[in-house]
Amino acid sequence: MKKRKEKVKIQDNFLPTEEFIALRDTITEFEFPWHYSHYIVSEDESGPSPGMLQHIIYMYNIPRSEYYHKLLYLMEQMEIYSLQRIIINLNPRLQEPYFANFHKDEDWEVTQELIAAKHITSIFYINTNNGYTEFEDGTKIKSVANRLISFPLTTSHRTVTQTDTQTRIMINLNYLKRPDKT
Numbered sequence: 001m002k003k004r005k006e007k008v009k010i011q012d013n014f015l016p017t018e019e020f021i022a023l024r025d026t027i028t029e030f031e032f033p034w035h036y037s038h039y040i041v042s043e044d045e046s047g048p049s050p051g052m053l054q055h056i057i058y059m060y061n062i063p064r065s066e067y068y069h070k071l072l073y074l075m076e077q078m079e080i081y082s083l084q085r086i087i088i089n090l091n092p093r094l095q096e097p098y099f100a101n102f103h104k105d106e107d108w109e110v111t112q113e114l115i116a117a118k119h120i121t122s123i124f125y126i127n128t129n130n131g132y133t134e135f136e137d138g139t140k141i142k143s144v145a146n147r148l149i150s151f152p153l154t155t156s157h158r159t160v161t162q163t164d165t166q167t168r169i170m171i172n173l174n175y176l177k178r179p180d181k182t
Contacts, residue, residue, distance in 0.1 A: 007151065008139060014124065014148040019073055024126050024145070026070050027055075027088060027169060034090060040100040040159055050091075050098050050161070057086035057171075071171070078122060078148070082176040091131065091161045091168040098161040102136055105153055105174050119153035119176050126169035131162030143168055 015023065026032065034053035057065045071086060085105075091098075105121045123133055128145045135141075136156045141149050143162065151157070153174060162168040 008135065008141065008155075009150045010141060011148045011150075012144065013146050015074065015077065015146055017146075020146045023070065023074065026067065027126055027171075032067075040091070040098070042101065044101075049100075050094055052092070053090040055088040055090075057088060058083055059085050059087075074124065074171070075173075075175075078150075078173070078175070079178050080173075080175045081178040084119065084174040084176070085172075086174075087172045088126075089159075089170055089172060091159065093166050093168075094161050094163060097131070097163060098159075099134075100159040100161075102156045102158045104156055105172070119174065120150050121153050121155065121157075122148055122150040122173045122175070124148045124171040124173070126171065127165060127167065129162035129165040129168050131168040132160050134158050134160055143170065 014020075032055070034055055036051060037054050038051050039049040040052050055065060055067070057063070057068055057071060068086075075083070125143045125145055125147045127143070129143050131143045133141045133143075133149065134157065135151075140160075141147075
């Protein structure tokens with residue numbers, strides 16, 4: 001089977017300003033519920049993990065958060081056909097960047113490779129900071145507010161935390177695009 005080249009699509013100013021500000025303000029408000037995760041990627045991270053805060057919006061075919069409806073406009077703009085997962089992640093500022101393990105958002109079996117190749121991972125950045133998403137080929141995508149990056153679910157990537165802002169907040173989405181849009 002021919003291996004397809006994995007590409008990262010970058011879309012700056014993805015949402016109209018007023019829609020972006022409303023979403024950002026909802027996620028950063030005092031009452032927004034965050035839950036502590038002891039690790040960033042998995043329990044077997046190399047070195048001690050600083051952990052992070054998460055808010056699960058959607059998982060296992062069920063909205064898991066009362067804030068699900070606040071993301072409907074974002075999902076509509078992304079032309080999502082079948083949603084798999086949405087998690088909002090918050091990394092606190094560290095004195096030195098933490099390099100999480102490279103990973104794929106889902107570990108698909110080889111027999112499901114063709115299905116997985118049509119699934120997309122997207123990261124929507126809520127704030128600008130010196131953290132970034134890095135891919136195994138060395139490509140680094142800066143965290144810029146209102147930026148959406150998208151790539152095949154089978155693409156290995158990692159989080160590199162920030163040192164300049166109090167938080168790094170991003171929305172991680174895993175989904176299948178509408179069949180006419182793939």
